[in-house]
Amino acid sequence: GENVEQHPSTLSVQEGDSAVIKCTYSDSASNYFPWYKQELGKRPQLIIDIRSNVGEKKDQRIAVTLNKTAKHFSLHITETQPEDSAVYFCAASTTGNQFYFGTGTSLTVIP
Amino acid sequence: GAVVSQHPSWVICKSGTSVKIECRSLDFQATTMFWYRQFPKQSLMLMATSNEGSKATYEQGVEKDKFLINHASLTLSTLTVTSAHPEDSSFYICSASDTGRLGEKLFFGSGTQLSVL
Numbered sequence: 001g002e003n004v005e006q007h008p009s010t011l012s013v014q015e016g017d018s019a020v021i022k023c024t025y026s027d028s029a030s031n032y033f034p035w036y037k038q039e040l041g042k043r044p045q046l047i048i049d050i051r052s053n054v055g056e057k058k059d060q061r062i063a064v065t066l067n068k069t070a071k072h073f074s075l076h077i078t079e080t081q082p083e084d085s086a087v088y089f090c091a092a093s094t095t096g097n098q099f100y101f102g103t104g105t106s107l108t109v110i111p
Numbered sequence: 112g113a114v115v116s117q118h119p120s121w122v123i124c125k126s127g128t129s130v131k132i133e134c135r136s137l138d139f140q141a142t143t144m145f146w147y148r149q150f151p152k153q154s155l156m157l158m159a160t161s162n163e164g165s166k167a168t169y170e171q172g173v174e175k176d177k178f179l180i181n182h183a184s185l186t187l188s189t190l191t192v193t194s195a196h197p198e199d200s201s202f203y204i205c206s207a208s209d210t211g212r213l214g215e216k217l218f219f220g221s222g223t224q225l226s227v228l
Contacts, residue, residue: 032215043117043204043219044155089154091217099145099208099217103154 002027004092006102013080014110021105023090024072030092033073034099035064038087047088048075080109113139113209117220124195125228132190132223134205140185141207146178149202149222161188195227 003026013019023033031052036044050057050064050073057064061080066073077084090102114137124130134144142163147155159180161167167180177199179191188207192199205220 034217036219041202041222041224043221044206046216046218049216087152093215093217095215098160099206101155101157106152 002030002092002094002098002100004090004100004102006090006105008105009103010106010108012108012110015080015082017080019077019080019084019107019109021075021088021090021107022072023074023092023102024070025092025100026071027092027094028068028071029094030100032093033064033066034091034093035062035075036089036091038089038104040086044089077107080107082109082111085109113137113207113216113218115141115205115207115218115220117205117223119223120221121224121226123226123228126196127194130192130195130225132192132203132205132225134188134190134207134220136186136207136209136218139207139209141188141209142185143208144182144188145206145208145217146180146188146190147204147206149204151202155204158190192225195225197227200225200227 006023034049037047038044061078063076088105091099093099116135118133144161146158158173159167159169161180161182163182169175182188204222
């Protein structure tokens with residue numbers, strides 16, 4: 001089955017700096033890669049996603065890049081703000097009926 | 112995005128009682144729903160995949176007689192923790208896959224914090 005690895009597990013950045021979280025996957029058939037943000041005690045929220053036919057997608061301060069050949073995808077947050085502090089999860093899906101999650105990255109933005 | 116409603120959000124029960132958690136897709140039909148367990152500061156642990164009208168598929172190590180899953184309709188799945196014990200205390204989250212208009216996106220319920228005394 002699919003194996004998704006996520007790094008780093010914790011990340012601290014100064015407000016205004018950029019944050020990058022990386023994930024790798026093992027199943028070349030995976031074709032959908034969402035990113036979720038989870039604040040303490042709340043549900044994971046979909047913040048951005050990318051499909052395998054696209055190499056990069058951007059939404060304001062958030063961007064995701066995908067390298068199908070290397071089987072890795074990354075989340076980039078620019079101009080970080082304290083409210084970006086949360087746990088971020090990457091995931092990989094093949095059919096939409098199975099989603100494999102990374103182990104999460106706890107991001108702390110220091111004011 | 113689509114809305115997934117989960118109830119209750121918090122439940123405290125005595126050891127030995129059963130607790131039912133509901134997960135509803137409010138504005139889309141979910142042929143597949145997922146149930147997760149999450150410990151503090153840890154990742155989502157998939158417990159089972161629930162398909163409408165058929166038996167759930169449980170992940171290795173998850174007791175199907177302990178965690179009963181029913182997916183009776185395209186908008187409702189339930190997880191029943193039977194004879195709950197303190198070690199079952201956890202945060203349980205459901206999610207539903209909208210493979211229709213939103214193209215296989217996954218949306219989460221708000222979670223249920225279960226505390227077993």
